[in-house]
Amino acid sequence: MQAGFGEVVITPPLGMAMAGYFSARYAEGIKDDLYSRALVVSQDDTHVALVTTDLISILSEDVAAVRERVQERLGIPGSNVLIAASHTHTGPVTHRRPGTLRSDRYMELWADLTAGAVELAFRDRMEVTLGVGKGSLPGVAFNRRFFMKNGYVHTNPGLGNPDIIEPAGPADADVIVLRFDGPDGTPVGMLTGFACHCDTVGGNRFSADWVGVAAAKIREIMQPQGSSRPFGVMVINCASGDINHYNVKDPARRKRWPSFSEEIGMGLAGEAVRVAVSLTPEAHDQVGTAVTDVGLQRMPVEEFLAKSKRAVEDPKVGRMERTRAEANLKRTSYDEPEEFTQEVMCVRIGPALIMSGPGEMFTELGLRFKNAFPDAFAMVANLANGWLGYVPSARAYEEGGYEARSTRLQPGSGEALIDAGIALGEELMK
Numbered sequence: 001m002q003a004g005f006g007e008v009v010i011t012p013p014l015g016m017a018m019a020g021y022f023s024a025r026y027a028e029g030i031k032d033d034l035y036s037r038a039l040v041v042s043q044d045d046t047h048v049a050l051v052t053t054d055l056i057s058i059l060s061e062d063v064a065a066v067r068e069r070v071q072e073r074l075g076i077p078g079s080n081v082l083i084a085a086s087h088t089h090t091g092p093v094t095h096r097r098p099g100t101l102r103s104d105r106y107m108e109l110w111a112d113l114t115a116g117a118v119e120l121a122f123r124d125r126m127e128v129t130l131g132v133g134k135g136s137l138p139g140v141a142f143n144r145r146f147f148m149k150n151g152y153v154h155t156n157p158g159l160g161n162p163d164i165i166e167p168a169g170p171a172d173a174d175v176i177v178l179r180f181d182g183p184d185g186t187p188v189g190m191l192t193g194f195a196c197h198c199d200t201v202g203g204n205r206f207s208a209d210w211v212g213v214a215a216a217k218i219r220e221i222m223q224p225q226g227s228s229r230p231f232g233v234m235v236i237n238c239a240s241g242d243i244n245h246y247n248v249k250d251p252a253r254r255k256r257w258p259s260f261s262e263e264i265g266m267g268l269a270g271e272a273v274r275v276a277v278s279l280t281p282e283a284h285d286q287v288g289t290a291v292t293d294v295g296l297q298r299m300p301v302e303e304f305l306a307k308s309k310r311a312v313e314d315p316k317v318g319r320m321e322r323t324r325a326e327a328n329l330k331r332t333s334y335d336e337p338e339e340f341t342q343e344v345m346c347v348r349i350g351p352a353l354i355m356s357g358p359g360e361m362f363t364e365l366g367l368r369f370k371n372a373f374p375d376a377f378a379m380v381a382n383l384a385n386g387w388l389g390y391v392p393s394a395r396a397y398e399e400g401g402y403e404a405r406s407t408r409l410q411p412g413s414g415e416a417l418i419d420a421g422i423a424l425g426e427e428l429m430k
Contacts, residue, residue, distance in 0.1 A: 001041065001042070001043050001127070001128055001129075001130060001283070001284050001285055001287060001350070002041070002042040002043070002125040002126060002127055002128060003039065003040065003041045003042070003125060003126070003128045003130075003180045003188075003189065004039070004040050004120075004121040004122060004123065004124030004125035004126065004232070005037070005038065005039055005120075005121050005124055005188070005189045005230075005232025005233070005234070006037070006038045006040075006116075006117045006118065006119065006120025006121035006122075006123075006124055006232075007035050007036065007037040007038065007117055007120070007230075007233075008035065008036055008113045008114070008116050008117045008120070009033045009034070009035060009113075010034045010035060010036050010053065010054065010055075010110055010113050010114070011030055011033045011034045011206055012027065012034075012091075012092045012103070012106050012206065013027075013106075014027045014028060014029065014030075015027060016092050016093075016103060016106065017092065017093045017101035017102075017103075018090065018091065018092060018093065018204065018206075019055075019056040019057075019089060019091055019092060019093045019094060019095070020056055020088075020089030020090065020091075020199065020202075021089070022323065022327060024101065025204055026204065027092075027204060027205065027206055028204040028205060029204065029205035029206070030205055030206045030207075031090070031201065031203075031205040031206065031207035032206075032207050032208055032212050032213075032216075033206070033208070033212075034053075034054035034055070034088070034091055034206055034207075034208050034212075035053075035054055035208065035212070035215070036051060036052070036053040036054070036110070036113060036114040036117045037051070037052050037053075037117060037215070037233065037234050037235075038050065038051045038114075038117040038118040038120065038121040038234075039051075039121055039189070039191060039232065039234050040076075040118060040121040040122045040124075040125060041287050041349050042125060042287065043285050043286070043287035043288075046080075046287050046288055047074070047075075047076045047080060047122070048076075048080045048081075048082075048287055048288065048289055048347055048349070049070060049076055049080060049081045049082070049118045049121070049122075050082050050084075050191070050234065050347065050354065051066070051081070051082065051083040051084065051114060051117065051118060052083075052084050052085075052086060052211075052234055052235060052236055052237075052381075053083060053084070053085055053086065053110075053114060054085075054086050054088050054091055054208040054209075054211065054212065055085045055086070055087075055088065055091050055092070055094050055110075056085060056087055056088060056089060056091055056093075056094055056095075056383075057085050057087065057094050057095065057383050057387040058083060058085050058094060058383065058385075058386070058387060059094065059095075059096065059386065059387055060343075060385070060386040060387075062094070062107055062110070062111060063081075063083050063385050063386060064078070065107075065108070065111035066081065066083060066111050066114050066115050066118070067081050069111060069112065069115035070115050070118050070119075073115065073119055074118065074119060074122050076118070076122070079289060079291045079345070080289050081118070082289075082345050082347055082354065082356050082381065082384055082385060083114070083384060083385060084236055084237070084356070084381035084382065084383060084384035084385075085237075085382075085383040085384070085387075086198050086208065086209070086211040086235075086237050086383075087197065087198040087199075087237055087240075087360070087382060087383050088198045088199075088201075088207065088208055088209045088211065088212075089198065089199040089201070089202065089209070090201045090202065090203065090205065090206055090207040090208075090209060091206060091207075091208075092106060092206075094107065094387075095387070097331075121232075124232075126182055126183065126188065127182070127183050128180045128181060128182060128183075128188065128281075129180075129181045129185075129281035129282055129283055129284070130178060130179070130180055130181075130281050130282065130283075130284045130349070130350045131178075131179040131181070131276070131279030131280055131281035131282065132176075132177065132178050132179075132279070132350060132351050132352050132377045133176075133177050133179075133275045133276070133278060133279050133377075134174055134175065134176050134177070134275065134377060135174075135175040135177065135271045135272070135274060135275040136173045136174060136175060136271070137173055137175050137194060137264075137267050137268055137271045138173040139173075139247075140196065140245060140263055140264045140267055141171055141172075141173070141194075141195060141196035141240070141243050141244070141245060141264070142167070142171055142243065142244065142245070142246060142247050142248070143167040143168065143169045143170060143171050143242055143243055143363065144156050144197075144242055144243065144244045144246065145167065145168040145169055145242050145396070145399070145401050145403070146161075146164045146165065146166065146167055146168055146248070147164075147165040147166055147167075147168050148163050148164060148165060148318075149163045149164075149165060150163065150316045151316070152316045152317065152318065152399075152400060153168045153318075153396075153399040153400050153401045154318030154319070154320070154321070154401065155242075155318055155320045155321060155401040155402035155403060156244070156246065156318075156319075156320055156402070157248070157318060157319075158248070159246060159247075159248050159250075159251035159254075160248065160249075160251040161248060164248055168396075168399060168401070169242055169362065169363060169364050169393070169396075170363055170364060170367060171195075171243055171363060172195040172238065172239070172240075172243070172363045172366060172367060172370075174193075174194070174195075174238075174370070174379075175192060175193070175194050175268060175271045175272055175275060176192065176193045176194075176352070176377050176379050177190060177191070177192050177272050177275040177276050177279070178190065178191040178192075178349065178350075178352055178377075179276040179279050179281055180232070180281070181281040186224050186227075187222055187224070187231070187276070188229070188231065188232055189231060189232025189233065189234075190218060190222065190231075190232070190233060190234070190272065190276055191234040191235075191236065192214070192218070192234070192235055192236070192268065192272040193235075193236040193237075193238045193354075193379040193381070194214075194235070194236075194237070194238060194264075194268050195237065195238035195239055195240040195243055195363055195366060195382070196210065196237070196240050196243050196244065196245060196264055197240050197241075197243055197244040197245070198210060198211055198237055198240075199244065199245075200245050200259070200260035200261040200264065201261055207261070209261050210245075210260070210261045210262075210263075210264035210265040210268070211235045211237060211265070212261075212265070213261050213262055213264070213265025213266060213269070214235050214264070214265040214266075214268040214269045214272070215233045215234075215235050216265075217265060217266055217269035217270075218231075218233050218235075218269045218272060218273060219231045219233050221269065221273050222273060222276070235268070236354070236379065236381050236382075237381075237382045237383070238366055238379050238380055238381065238382055239357055239361035239362065239363050239365055239366025239367075239369075239380040239382055240360070240361075240363060240366075240382055241359070241360030241361050241362045241363070241382070241390050241391060241392070241403060242362050242363055242364075242392070242396075242403055243363050245260045245263075245264060284349075284350035284351070286348055286349070286350055286351075286428075287348065287349060287350075288347075288348050288428055289345060289346065289347050289348070289428075290345070290346050290424035290425075290427050290428050291343060291344070291345045291346075291424070292343075292344055292420050292423070292424060293341040293342065293343055293344075294341060294342050294343075294344055294416055294417055294420045295339070295340075295341050296339075296340060296341070296342055296388075296409065296410070296413050296416065296417075297338060297339050297409075297410045297413075298336055298337070298338045298339075298340075298408040298409060298410065299408045299409070299410055300338060301334045301408075304328065304334075304408050305328065305329060307325075307405075308324075308325040308326075308328040308329050308405065309325070309329060311325035311400070311405055312325045312326055312329065317400065318400075318401065318402070320401075320402035321400060321401055321402045321404075321405045323402075324402050324405045324406050325405050328405070334408075336408065342358050342386060342388065342417065343356070343358070343385055343386065344356060344358070344385075344417055344420045344421050344424065345384075345385055345424070346421050346424035346425045346427075346428055347428075348425075348428040348429065351376050351377055352376065352377040352378070352379075353373055353376050353377070353378040353379070353425045353428065353429070354378075354379055354380075354381055355369055355378070355379070355380045355381065355418075355421035355424070355425065356380075356381055356384035356385040356386075356421075357380040357381060357382050357383065357384055357391070357417070357421075358383070358384060358385055358386035358387065358388050358391075358417070359382075359383060359386075359387060359388035359389055359390060359391035360382065360383065360389065360390045360391060360403070361380055361382055361391045361414065361417075361418075362391065362392050362393045362396065362403070362414060364393045365380070365391065365393055365414045365415070365417075365418045366379070366380040366382075368415070368418045368422075369418050369421055369422060369425070372422045372425065372426075373422075373425060373429070376425075376429060378425065380418075380421070388407075388409060388413075389406060389407050389408075389409075390403040390404075390406045390407040390409075391407070391409060391413060391414040391417065392404050392407060392409075392414060393414055393415070394411045394412045394414065394415055397411040
């Protein structure tokens with residue numbers, strides 16, 4: 001097995017519209033740079049490229065643009081390229097919804113730069129051994145949906161809210177680590193995955209949020225002394241559509257050191273490194289991908305708007321759900337097709353499986369994929385190879401909340417995507 005890492009800065013110019021919230025805002029500074037990071041793994045003539053990019057999401061057209069460049073430059077087919085967004089809320093707008101201020105010129109540059117990161121990784125390849133392990137980082141990421149005393153489910157009901165009964169879904173504290181060692185036994189790079197909404201910074205300065213902190217700290221710790229070659233790093237944000245950093249039982253936490261981005265980023269880096277140093281990398285030759293298209297349906301617009309109207313008029317509905325429903329009713333056009341197909345990809349690297357989750361996948365769905373492979377190290381890369389918005393579990397539609405009110409996907413769409421990924425993973429693990 002061969003592996004190589006590459007990265008490029010993708011920070012946009014100041015003044016560009018920023019993503020993540022309901023009101024428009026524009027970049028006034030740079031807290032830390034945004035990156036596209038690539039890992040290329042090869043076995044004989046099979047080459048697989050994994051990419052993480054510090055954007056809130058990536059459209060299928062943007063994925064296709066990178067794949068086209070990668071295939072032209074390196075001969076790696078698009079079906080072997082997985083691109084996942086970190087979901088940072090302090091990056092540029094990437095959506096095409098009415099009223100958004102996406103810059104197509106920037107996204108074309110992003111595609112050139114991101115394909116360049118893959119090329120750097122491809123040309124950086126060396127013979128490697130691989131160690132894969134799992135750790136845990138509890139206490140920094142929490143399910144943000146709660147059963148309330150009024151019988152409803154509210155999203156982000158407020159710190160210390162006395163009407164909270166219990167979380168309406170699970171969190172996922174797993175930290176999965178892939179450590180790659182060079183021919184001399186020295187670590188040359190790491191991939192790690194963790195699940196938490198990437199929205200701890202806010203404001204008007206570009207930032208990669210906790211993902212950027214984790215990547216920087218991992219490199220700082222793992223960089224071999226005396227080596228001029230940068231230690232390769234990749235951080236995948238896993239299924240976290242209903243997970244964020246607020247502990248409703250600890251209202252004072254936000255006032256303590258460190259900041260949320262540092263708390264999660266440094267915690268993840270520390271745990272990932274702890275796992276990495278405990279591993280004994282071995283030779284592996286299992287490298288490959290499997291891809292399929294899944295047929296999905298969207299809720300008819302009339303039904304979607306009728307449900308939004310009822311939510312606006314219901315006094316028991318939570319604040320975030322009402323805000324989302326009001327925005328739905330103000331939207332001027334809905335031109336997404338009611339029937340469509342969505343690509344799902346699964347990548348195998350030794351004993352690890354990585355599935356593309358094409359939206360803000362609920363953690364329950366990510367655990368469904370993980371639990372299907374108890375003898376492997378499995379994860380769902382959030383917002384990968386396309387963007388479907390929120391992808392809730394089927395039961396969330398009956399419960400309500402911000403996420404279920406945000407999507408037109410029919411109930412069961414998330415399960416269909418995950419089940420397709422499981423089938424692909426089973427094929428790869430044979």
